[in-house]
Amino acid sequence: MNIHNWKAIIEGLLFAAGDEGLTSKQFCSVLELHAQTVDDIINEMKLDYESESRGIRIIEIAGVYQLATKKEHAPYFKKIMETPMNNTLSQAALETLAIVAYKQPITRAEIEDIRGVKTERPIQTLVTKTIIKEVGRVEGTGRAILYGTTKEFLDYFGLKSIEELPKLPENTSEESVQEEADLFFEKFVEAFEDLP
Template sequence: MDYSRLKSILEGLLFVSGEDGLSAKAIAEVVEMDVDVVRDVLRDLQSDLARDGRGVRVAEVAGGFRLTTAPEHAPYFEKLAYSPARSSLSQAALETLSIIAYRQPITRIEIEEIRGVKADRAIHTLVAKDLIEEVGRADALGRPILYGTTKSFLDYFGLAGIDQLPDPVVSESEDELEERTKLLFERIEGRQLSLDDLRALEAE
C-alpha cells in the first residue's frame, strides 16, 4: 500500500474511533499490516500534524492513539462551548444525554446502538458543558470509556437527584427505550437553563 495513502487511512480510523482511540494492534488488524509499521506511521502522522500547525494532534494515551485538538487552542474551544449562542442543547445532545442519564454508566458504542447514529459530537458537547464525564472503562475489547452524568447535570435541569427522573421502564426493548427518552425530554425541556442562568445560580 502507498505510504501516503496508509497514513491517510490511519488518520481516518482515528477520527471515526472518537475519544476511545485505537491501539496500534487494532489498527494493524484492520489494515492487515505489521503492528510496528503501523506504530511508525502513526508517529510520523503525529509529527506531521504538529509540524504543520494543524488544529488536531495524534495523542498516544495508555498504549493507544487518538485524535485530539491542539492544546494551545483550548481558550477558543472554551469560548465556543460557553458562548450564549451555544448555551442551549440541540435535540441530538438532549437525546444522547437522556440515554446516558438512564443507562449510565454507558459507552459511546452503546449510545450509538440505541440512537442509530454517531454520537461523538453530542458527547463532546455534553463533556464540554460539564453535563457528563468519564466514570471508568468498560470490561470489554479496547476498554471503551464509560460515561455518566455530573452534578452540573442535576443543577442544569433543576433536579435534586437522579431519582427525580421519570421512572424508567425495566424492559430493554427499542420501543420502551424510545419512550424512556421521551419521558426525559418532557421532564427537562421545560427546565433547560442557559449556562449564564446556571452561573448566576451558582453565584447566589
C-alpha cells in the first residue's frame, strides 16, 4: 500500500475517533505498522494540512492525535455556534434527547447503555443548542457528568414542565416499545421542523 492510501486511512480513523482521538500505539495496532512509520506519515500529514487550502489540522495532546480546525478560522466557527437552532436534529440526537428527557439526570455511559452506541457527538450537539445541560456530577470515582433538559427544551416543545411529557407505556413488548419510540421521535422531528 502506498503512502497516500495510509494517509487516507489515518485521516478517516481520526475523523471516526472524533474528540477522543487516537494514540500512536492504537494506529500501530490497527494499521499493523511500526511506530516510526506511523509517526512519519502523521508528520507528513501535518505538513499537508498547513496549506492555506485546508480547513483542518492534526494536533497532538498528551500523546493523542486529533483532527482540529484552524485557529485563524475561529470567528466563523463562533458565528455558527452562536446561531440559534435553525435546523432539525439528527436521529441520534433525537434519541439521545428523548432518553435524557425521560431518564434525567443521566450520565453519558447510561445513555450509551440504552442506545447501544456512542453518544458523544449527539450530546455535544444538544449541549451546544442549549437543549440539555450539565446538572451535576455522580459521586464516586470519575465523577461522571449528569445531564438534564433545559428551559429551552421546554420552550421548544411547548411544555410547562417535564411532567407534561407523554407517559411511557408500562409492561409492553419490545416491538410496541420500538413503535412508541419511533412515534415519539417523529413528533420530535415535526416539532423541530416547525421552529423558525
